[in-house]
Amino acid sequence: QVQLVESGGGLVQAGGSLRLFCAASGRTFSRYTMAWFCQAPGKVREFVAVIRWGGCVPSHSASVKGRFTIARDNTKNTLYLQMNSLKPEDTAVYYCAAAELGYPSPRPFEYDYWGQGAQVTVSS
Numbered sequence: 001q002v003q004l005v006e007s008g009g010g011l012v013q014a015g016g017s018l019r020l021f022c023a024a025s026g027r028t029f030s031r032y033t034m035a036w037f038c039q040a041p042g043k044v045r046e047f048v049a050v051i052r053w054g055g056c057v058p059s060h061s062a063s064v065k066g067r068f069t070i071a072r073d074n075t076k077n078t079l080y081l082q083m084n085s086l087k088p089e090d091t092a093v094y095y096c097a098a099a100e101l102g103y104p105s106p107r108p109f110e111y112d113y114w115g116q117g118a119q120v121t122v123s124s
Contacts, residue, residue, distance in 0.1 A: 001026055001113075002024055002025065002026040002028075002029065002032060002098045002112075002113045003024065003025040003026065003113070004022055004023070004024050004025075004096050004097070004098060004113055004114065004115035005022070005023045005115055005116065006020060006021065006022050006094065006095065006096055006115040006116065006117060006118035007020070007021045007022075007023070007118060008020040008021045008118060009094065009118030009119045009120045010119075010120070010121070011121045011122075011123065012086055012120075012121070012122055012123070013122070013123050014086060014087055014088055014122055014123065014124050015085060015086065016086050016122070017082070017083060017084045017085075017086065018083045018086065018120060019080060019081070019082050019083065020036070020080065020081040020083065020094055020096075020118055020120070021078060021079070021080060022034070022036075022078065022079035022080070022081075022096030022115055023077065023078055024077045024078070024079065024098065025077070026077075029074060029077040029098075030053055030054075030074040031053050031100060032053060032098040032099060032100055032113075033050065033051070033052050033053060033098070033099050033100070033101040033102075033103070033104055033105065034050070034051055034070075034072055034079045034096065034097070034098050035047070035048070035049065035050040035051070035070075035096070035097045035098075035099075035104075035105070035106070035111065036048040036049045036050075036070060036079075036081045036094060036095070036096055036097075037094070037095045037097060037108055038090075038092035038093065038094045038095070038120075039092055039093050039095070039117075040091060040092040040093075043092075045095070045108050046061070046092075047061050047106035047107075047108070048060070048061055048064055048068065048070075048081070048094070049061065049064065049068060049069075049070035049081065050070065050104040050105065050106060051070045051071070051072055051079070051104065052103075052104050053074075057104060058070050058071070058104075059104050059106070061106070064083075064090075067083065067084050067085045067086075068081060068082065068083050068084070069081070069082040069084075079096050081094065081096075083120070086120075086122045087122060088122045088123065088124045089122075090120060090122050091120060091121050091122050092120060093117040093118065093119050093120075094117065094118050094119075094120055095114055095115055095116075095117045095118075096114070096115045097111035097113060097114050097115070098111060098112065098113040099111040099112050099113070100112075
């Protein structure tokens with residue numbers, strides 16, 4: 001079992017930065033593939049970024065590549081999402097998710113554990 005708690009969301013102007021945190025409980029955090037997804041009002045949940053258990057081969061969606069960076073610290077059981085050059089269209093609730101996968105999946109239905117979400121609002 002893994003419990004996930006996001007923090008770090010908020011309101012920022014376009015062009016600004018935010019850093020999201022996802023604190024995980026459980027002794028086997030390092031085994032899990034971890035990912036960030038986002039969901040805007042009236043839209044489906046979308047893939048943002050994923051990172052495998054060892055921290056290697058991070059992958060980001062085309063819409064955030066070059067602006068957002070996913071990282072993890074297995075010694076602190078924490079997942080991060082550094083968000084730079086934010087745009088109004090990045091406004092959404094951001095969720096971290098975990099699954100025991102042997103590959104970096106962008107598909108929400110493959111993840112077993114989810115946080116409660118962190119609101120990110122970018123004003124123009």
